[in-house]
Amino acid sequence: MPDDIPIPTDTPYRWGEWQTGSIMQYKLHVNGRDHTVDVDDDTPLLWVLRDEIELKGTKFGCGAGLCGACTVHIDGAPVRSCTTPISNIGSAAVTTIEGIGDTPIGARLQKAWLDVDVVQCGYCQGGQIMSAAALLTRNHAPSDDDIDSAMNGNICRCGTYARIRQAIKQAARTDLGSAATKKRT
Amino acid sequence: MLRERQLSNSSNRSAKMQMLAASAPLRASRRNFLKAGVAAGGGLLLSCALPGLAKAAAMGPTEGTSAVLNAFVRIAPDNVVTIMAKNPEIGQGVKTMLPMLIAEELDVDWAQVRTEQALLNPTLYGRQHAGGSTSTPQNWDPLRRIGAAGRQMLVTAAARRWNVPESECETASGQVRHTPTGRTVSYGTLASDAATLPVPDLKKVRLKDPKDYKIIGHSIPGVDSSKVVRGEPLFGIDTVAPGMLYAVFQKCPVFGGKVVGANLDAIKSLPGVHHAFVVEGTTNLNGLMPGVAIVADSWWRADKARRRLDVKWDEGATGQQSSAGFERQAAELGAKAPAQVLRNDGDVAAALKSAAHMIEAAYSYPFIAHGALEPMNCTAKVQDGRAEIWAPTQNPEPGRALVAKTLGIDEKDIVVHMTRVGGGFGRRLANDYMVEAAWIAKVAGVPVKLVWNRADDIQHDIYRPGGWHFLKGGLDGNGRLVAWQQHFVSFSRNGKFAPSADLSADTFPAGRVANLSYGASLIPLGVPTGPLRAPGDNALAFVFQSFIDEMAHEAGKDPLQFQIDLLGRDEMLPGKGAGFNTARARGVLEKVREVSGWGQRKLPSRTGQGVAVYYSHLGYFAEIVEAAVAENGAVKINQVWAVGDIGSQIINPTAAVNMTQGAILDGFAEALHQQITIENGRVVQANFDTFPLLRMSQAAPIEVHFLKTDNSPTGLGEPPLPAAIPALCNAIFAATGKRIRTLPIDTAVLKA
Ligand code: FES
Ligand code: FES
Numbered sequence: 001m002p003d004d005i006p007i008p009t010d011t012p013y014r015w016g017e018w019q020t021g022s023i024m025q026y027k028l029h030v031n032g033r034d035h036t037v038d039v040d041d042d043t044p045l046l047w048v049l050r051d052e053i054e055l056k057g058t059k060f061g062c063g064a065g066l067c068g069a070c071t072v073h074i075d076g077a078p079v080r081s082c083t084t085p086i087s088n089i090g091s092a093a094v095t096t097i098e099g100i101g102d103t104p105i106g107a108r109l110q111k112a113w114l115d116v117d118v119v120q121c122g123y124c125q126g127g128q129i130m131s132a133a134a135l136l137t138r139n140h141a142p143s144d145d146d147i148d149s150a151m152n153g154n155i156c157r158c159g160t161y162a163r164i165r166q167a168i169k170q171a172a173r174t175d176l177g178s179a180a181t182k183k184r185t
Numbered sequence: 186m187l188r189e190r191q192l193s194n195s196s197n198r199s200a201k202m203q204m205l206a207a208s209a210p211l212r213a214s215r216r217n218f219l220k221a222g223v224a225a226g227g228g229l230l231l232s233c234a235l236p237g238l239a240k241a242a243a244m245g246p247t248e249g250t251s252a253v254l255n256a257f258v259r260i261a262p263d264n265v266v267t268i269m270a271k272n273p274e275i276g277q278g279v280k281t282m283l284p285m286l287i288a289e290e291l292d293v294d295w296a297q298v299r300t301e302q303a304l305l306n307p308t309l310y311g312r313q314h315a316g317g318s319t320s321t322p323q324n325w326d327p328l329r330r331i332g333a334a335g336r337q338m339l340v341t342a343a344a345r346r347w348n349v350p351e352s353e354c355e356t357a358s359g360q361v362r363h364t365p366t367g368r369t370v371s372y373g374t375l376a377s378d379a380a381t382l383p384v385p386d387l388k389k390v391r392l393k394d395p396k397d398y399k400i401i402g403h404s405i406p407g408v409d410s411s412k413v414v415r416g417e418p419l420f421g422i423d424t425v426a427p428g429m430l431y432a433v434f435q436k437c438p439v440f441g442g443k444v445v446g447a448n449l450d451a452i453k454s455l456p457g458v459h460h461a462f463v464v465e466g467t468t469n470l471n472g473l474m475p476g477v478a479i480v481a482d483s484w485w486r487a488d489k490a491r492r493r494l495d496v497k498w499d500e501g502a503t504g505q506q507s508s509a510g511f512e513r514q515a516a517e518l519g520a521k522a523p524a525q526v527l528r529n530d531g532d533v534a535a536a537l538k539s540a541a542h543m544i545e546a547a548y549s550y551p552f553i554a555h556g557a558l559e560p561m562n563c564t565a566k567v568q569d570g571r572a573e574i575w576a577p578t579q580n581p582e583p584g585r586a587l588v589a590k591t592l593g594i595d596e597k598d599i600v601v602h603m604t605r606v607g608g609g610f611g612r613r614l615a616n617d618y619m620v621e622a623a624w625i626a627k628v629a630g631v632p633v634k635l636v637w638n639r640a641d642d643i644q645h646d647i648y649r650p651g652g653w654h655f656l657k658g659g660l661d662g663n664g665r666l667v668a669w670q671q672h673f674v675s676f677s678r679n680g681k682f683a684p685s686a687d688l689s690a691d692t693f694p695a696g697r698v699a700n701l702s703y704g705a706s707l708i709p710l711g712v713p714t715g716p717l718r719a720p721g722d723n724a725l726a727f728v729f730q731s732f733i734d735e736m737a738h739e740a741g742k743d744p745l746q747f748q749i750d751l752l753g754r755d756e757m758l759p760g761k762g763a764g765f766n767t768a769r770a771r772g773v774l775e776k777v778r779e780v781s782g783w784g785q786r787k788l789p790s791r792t793g794q795g796v797a798v799y800y801s802h803l804g805y806f807a808e809i810v811e812a813a814v815a816e817n818g819a820v821k822i823n824q825v826w827a828v829g830d831i832g833s834q835i836i837n838p839t840a841a842v843n844m845t846q847g848a849i850l851d852g853f854a855e856a857l858h859q860q861i862t863i864e865n866g867r868v869v870q871a872n873f874d875t876f877p878l879l880r881m882s883q884a885a886p887i888e889v890h891f892l893k894t895d896n897s898p899t900g901l902g903e904p905p906l907p908a909a910i911p912a913l914c915n916a917i918f919a920a921t922g923k924r925i926r927t928l929p930i931d932t933a934v935l936k937a
Pocket of ligand 2: 119120121122123124125155156157158159160276558607608
């Protein structure tokens, strides 16, 4: 990887030494619902979401924190679920692409994504929207540089970057618009 | 409103469009057989058999009986029109675009339309693949005719119902209207009547005048996009088959290696592992290769068990091959005369000798992988001599044949579901993952979902082959190109050019340089190669268009004007499809000069513009790249202008622009970053850290224009890519005076 491209390493969770690889029971809080799963304690959250809870929107791309297809939120922070073992989640709230539309920012982003017609193959887009939602949550009017640094960990192999940028800006504008409306009323 | 009379009035134009379509080089069969029937639950069902598929037609009883599944068009009593999308959706937008063609001529509103992915059934649907930018040229004419035939039957049904002449009826928005009285009736109401009528001759149905289009030429968002942005399951990797287990498959890291033995008992004792077995495999590099399968109750456990796998391999002859070795052989071969002559016009040696200026250059490019974001995967169920397969494939028909042959199952006993595909780029024209899943499911005796990890994907790709070109070019005293000598050192498989490693003798500037020779020497190769988006062209454009740019600079001429001059008079030169149309190439060059303001702005230092033009997969693109090169050699692409000529109609403009931008960025990723290195017969790179894809911060703005010309519409997956690479390299030369002759671009040589 050329060193001029920073890849966000905002994943607060790291592989620990304490996973044993043996089966454990976990309670998970995903998109506002509770789930109980029995899995090996080193199982990445990605595979728990996809194959235990049957939420297929979180995608496997690289398994190494390099592509962002598996991005979810843990207590609101964007995290690569492929490198986050289930044993590290604890009681944190997990939000996936299936749940992000329940937040105002998520819903605006999904609408902007459709208005701008971003999607090509679509495989990366769930992860893109999750990273974009985390960005807009902390920055209501991101600059191009802000977008670059927040989104550089999310690969789009089809190259829809121009439209992703445009959709983020559109969602940000509607956000400012609704804030202004609120102020007036 | 589309009137019958208007249609007659415009039939001249329609006839012209049909002629245009008929002249399309990759035209589909002229004769189509349309069948009508009553859909289950009432309504009209139109299905169509494209001829020339007698073998498939003999396949058996499913066709015709499961009529609802096999229909192209279904009109329900509530006026909902369901249109089957026949080809795999890989992000190129065909699940939207192909139904648009039918809906337009059927004369319904897009809001009434639902699209459904068809099953693999070439008897009904004709060729069902996604490759070579062929979906548009192969379907543009036949699918519009299917829509038009349906419309004509509905008009007939309405006219009979009202007992009026058909000429007094018009259609719009899924309704037939009796013009004199203003009565209307919906297609849904008429559908059951229409279904009993004889089907019109597809050759004679009248097509709309393009100026009346309400769907074609209008931007229609992707039909599955709302599901994509909500994360609904659509892709092959999302498949769930009842009772399935998860599989991984470890192949020999050296291509073609065989299994001698493995610690299967230890693997079988690991948690969650149900099966571990050796697959003997075949010698087909695109088929079932030898390896060890592990089947477990979760993918994670299967992949984890693989880390304990200890396999003794017989690596075979390919273990001796390496990129460094190829490099040495290429240099040796390049210094000799070519082993085979591909073309020899005039007297190149004499012309080079007498040339006023002569340039010699050696170009090369590496192997590269596809890196589709959805790793290869497939779900299969094999039971009682039958198979059901869910595959993200670009090419389901040969996949089914491969499974049939390898497993000894009759093709008619194999059902193939085409899932949405998370990126194809040519990788999924091969079906190795499909036959692996089927084989593992058969041996394990349970349905399995096979998922490759990223290392499997990058280390077992079907690679774009590397290549070396040794060139000499000569100019006369007026700066005209008079001599071109090219020795291509490439690879062979079974004594012939390896797949996607060849050079056509017609490649431009052949036919435009009086003294020109193309020759080749081949290095035997054990590494699998095959098509990557714009196969051949993605590498050759870099070589040809860079060297032409070198000659232009040597001649002291404007590179864009030099290209136009080289194209010469308007003419069809021999080439792929109907040939290479110099007028269309000139057209896109002139247009890109205009929209970019080429040569009219003063650029900052170490900033330059480069131009390239290429004919690929029936489409013409000219592109200008403006790039700035920093003191440390880092390349920043400021802006791109692209002009394409893909015929008379851009069917879905929003998708066309998206696809063009993506293809150009794809070219930049190849040029800037990508290379696969072979050491000891195996691939060194394993993930996106060592095989980088382009990221957001590198995505330059790309302005896209289409030049509409009086040619039948063609596809867009590949044509925009090839020119992007030389346009970038030519821009770097303009910025720095350094000529890029090796890919990927080494920024170290660009330091100030
Ligand atoms: S799959 Fe997690 S970052 Fe790629
Ligand atoms: S849309 Fe295909 S990877 Fe982004």
